[in-house]
Amino acid sequence: MEDDAPVIYGLEFQARALTAQTAETDAIRFLVGTQSLKFDNQIHIIDFDDENNVINKNVLLHQAGEIWHIAASPADKAVLSTCYNKTSDSRVVSCAAVWRMPSDWESGSHESPDDSAHNPQTLELLCRLDDSSHGNAAWSCGSLQVSSAATLEGKGQLKFTSGKWSPHHNCSQLATANDTAIRGWDLRTMSQIYCIENAHGQLVRDLDFNPNRQYYLASCGDDCKVKFWDVRNVQEPVKTLEEHSHWVWSVCYNHSHDQLVLTASSDSRLILSNMVSISSEPFGHLVDDEELSEGEDNHQEDKTKEPLKDSVVSTYEEHEDSVYAAEWSSADPWLFASLSYDGRLVINRVPRALKYRILL
């Protein structure tokens, strides 16, 4: 049951922005945006061939500026949005835009991968978002960019570090992190629906919604902690993890198995935790009644298997610099990528032993 070694890919620029291509469910594909003040920034499209453990990459030019955040459209493979800084006249301006990838990048890369690196295609600009007043607020904009502008106006004077759409409630809610507080907003009434004051001792860096339990969300911040909240009770976190030894920059639920939580920290570590007790499957995989009647053996096996405890599954130390982003693959739920500031992208898998315990 030896686990496959992690696959490492290096970029030549510093990078903070990483996302899975959400609309793509067949291929394992990640998008990475670079940060460079002096050269044209790029978006690397990284395909991972699971069978052969090989990485294929394509490069698109992002000439507008250095990319602070990137998000892929959940509906259209070719659409993505970026938050970027533009420097003009010794002034730094923050912008955001939605882009469409050129349609032929895929075929081109297959023919001559070297070629594409030398002549990177440029992104086609779809629309600009008037987001300049909000610094590096990172928006996980999907197909709902239209309403986002409106909500932002409502809370102009606050300083945001992060925001996420809730996948529940018909996508009418979102949560933002402001300094040490987490606020939830409802788009239909355009008002605040909950507020977790002092969620973290210091800045809240990131948050993520549990994809299967609508009131649960995870947050992380500069106090080295990862906290899990039930938004119906904002006084106390449901659970707190204190595994990192520096600021935690990113927290990410697995889309299919929400007990798996990925956290990235500037202590150069990536930690995969198994939070069984607060997941949607607290007693492990639920066996259907039909399956039960089919085989008694299965049932007995289940009984002997003790339930998994909340634990750190493993700590990944392949990075040498601060890890600012980590993301699950949208195609393979057992695969994830992490990106450190020095441009190193590492693709890892959930340990097989755990995978089988969750599945069986």
Added chain:
Amino acid sequence: MDVDADGSVAMSEESGRRRKVHGMLKLYYGLNEEGKAPEQPESLNPCDINGPHFDPELYLNKLRKECSLAELMDQETCMVKQIRSLDSDMQTLVYENYNKFISATDTIRKMKNDFKKMEDEMDCLSTNMAAITDFSARISGTLQDQHAQITKLSGVHMLLRKLQFLFELPARLNKCLELQAYAQAVSFHRRARCVLQQYSHLPSFKGIQDDCHAIMEKLAQELRQKFRDGGTSAKDLSECVELLLQLDEPAEELCDKFLSHARSRLELDLQSLEAEIKPYPASKKEASTRRSSGNMSSGSPTDNSPKMSSLSSPTLNTDILEFIDRGCNEFVSSLCLVITSYQELFINHAQTGELASKNILQMANGKLHTFVDDLTTRYFSLVERRIQEEKGVSDNSLLVRALDRFHRRLQAVSKLLPGSAVPNRGTEIVIRAATERVKQYLCALQNFYMDSLTDVRQALATPRLSVAGGAAHLGGPVTGRDAPASLPELLSSLSASILNQIKSVLASVHLFTAKDITFSNKPYFKGEFCSQGVRESLVVSFIKFVCQSSRNFCESAGDKGGSTPPALLLLLSRLCLDFETSTISYILTLTDEQFLVQHHSPITPVTALCAEAREAAQKLLNHYVKVQGLIISQMLRKSVETRDWVNTIEPRNVRAVMKRVVEDTTSIDVQVGLLYEEGVRKAHSSDSSKRTFSVYSSSRQQARYAASYTPSAPMDTNLLSNIHKLFSERIDIFSSVEFNKVSVMTGIIKISLKTFLECVRLRTFGRYGLQQIQVDCHYLQMYLWRFVSDENLVHFLLDEIVGSSAHRCLDPSPMEQSVIEVICERGFNNMRWSLKLGGSQGFLSICYHLTSASNWLGPVCPTLF
């Protein structure tokens, strides 16, 4: 002298020869001592001249064969000599014997004469004796008649006297009744009773008997009346009962009456006791609140009894000893009296006297037991209530003495009533009181600890005005500005006061097991009280409480890190560490020694407690590092985030915030240094502060910028940078620190610089922004290396910062190293200068501006300052 010696020698020779001769003669005559002869080895040699088997023929032949003539001659003369001497010896002996024989014959003859005379005298004596016997027989024969008559007369006299007594009895009894001499009356009656009973068929006796009965009836009535009145003393009462018993009153009824009477009196005692407690419940609340708020640590005598209740009754001020004393003297002693008299009356009498049926004995015993149990239960409940009132922990000896007296007095009861459960229950009360006391002490200790912490907090909060003595030499104005009252003093006073408090509590508790206390030799007080009570629930619990409360400081302080002053964290951490290294084992050894704890029951081992203390110390220190680190990193973060780094001006001096950082770090260093040892640091080069930065000089950064658009295959970008990092160890930022100054400082500086780095990475810099960072980093470099264990760590982090800012720079043109050095030198000297002057922050900055203005354009000469 010589003659003497010779004489003695001759004498001994002589006697030796004699003996030999005797032996030979004996042998000759066969006079051997019996038993000895056969054991002697008989010489069978026929040539042995002294042997019994001597054969002269053989001997002669042998001599003739073996010896020469001369020898034979010698032999012959020798032989002749011997024969001669033997002959003379024989003659002497015969003569001696003859003499003895003659004297013996004389003596026998003399004896014969004497016996003859004696025989005559004896004959005379026997005839005289016979005459005397004859006379005496004659006399007694004549006197016999008169003697019989006299005997008869005296018998009649006796009978008459008895009869007279009987006839006079009613009158006597009446008189006794009048005189209230009941005892005499009863004894008279008793004497007459059986006679009257026997002769009751005679009318005259019958009359007497009836009279007597009537009188005795009256008497009994009177006695019962007296008994019922109850005003009499216990002694009178018992007398009464005794008489009644003798009058064949039913014992059971008497028992009941006796007991009920005794009960009424004992209950009076109990009521008077209760009266002393009763007012308490009313004022209990106030009293208890008063007590709990009363500060026991101050050593002022806590009021055992509340003053407001003293207004209602003057007796309320009795302390527990007085109370118990009263209980003992009044209740217990009269109870004992009752028991003794009861036993005397009913049980002992029953055993000896006519009541000797078992039923009555058992009945009497049973009644007594229920009676005693009933009353003592009430008494115990009173005592317990009183003991519960005893909340102040100031004077334990009083309580112990009271309990001792209580327990001791109960021993008397147990002696009187061997089967009673009373002493056991008494012991239980004592045990409960003791455990309760231990709990109160624990509570008091905890309160004391919290109070001392509050005191320490206050002492830390109010900075000492005079920086006298101890603090002055440690580092000038930095110490003076914000170092609070000297930490070691606070620590030592805190730990000393805790230790003293524990000791005094132990001493107080130790009273429970003192030798002269009766209950101290109960198994509970020997075993469980020492191990479970004192050791576990007092000492161990307190230590655990200290650790727990210390840990709470780490958590309750919250994520904001605000409420607890960092100095307190540091102090507590040191305290816990001291606990771990010495105090705990000291306290426990002390306890074990004082209480001779026998380790029957499972007890918490010292090591577990030490581990707990160490864990607490570690946690506190980590928290301290975190809090201090956050304070500094907050400054750095603000300074980075609030500035427009793109459009900043050319750096002319080190930013004030960096000086503040260095100052704070120095003061933290001083603070930590007061409590923790220096610790080991890696050897550093002598010119650490002069080290140049590798912004552009090192190949690493150049490699990073040079490699621009080379096709990036996996695993080969930033190779140099990665290799560089491979050789430097991974840095854990918020990691555990060791218990020494260097490690603590390293932790704080790590946190601060890492924050600086992360903040820098989020910003974009202009040309001068980068240069400002360079200057700042160099400045930090100059100061911070001395605080950390491994200066490479600081170098590495500062390199990272400058490197990152260079990378985030729009126009990366770094400042000349020499210029940086000049700027920083000036800051350095300013710092030194202002340290000397002891100036405040404002003064420092003024000085700084003055010097920077005058020196900026002129030839730079660092040595001037």
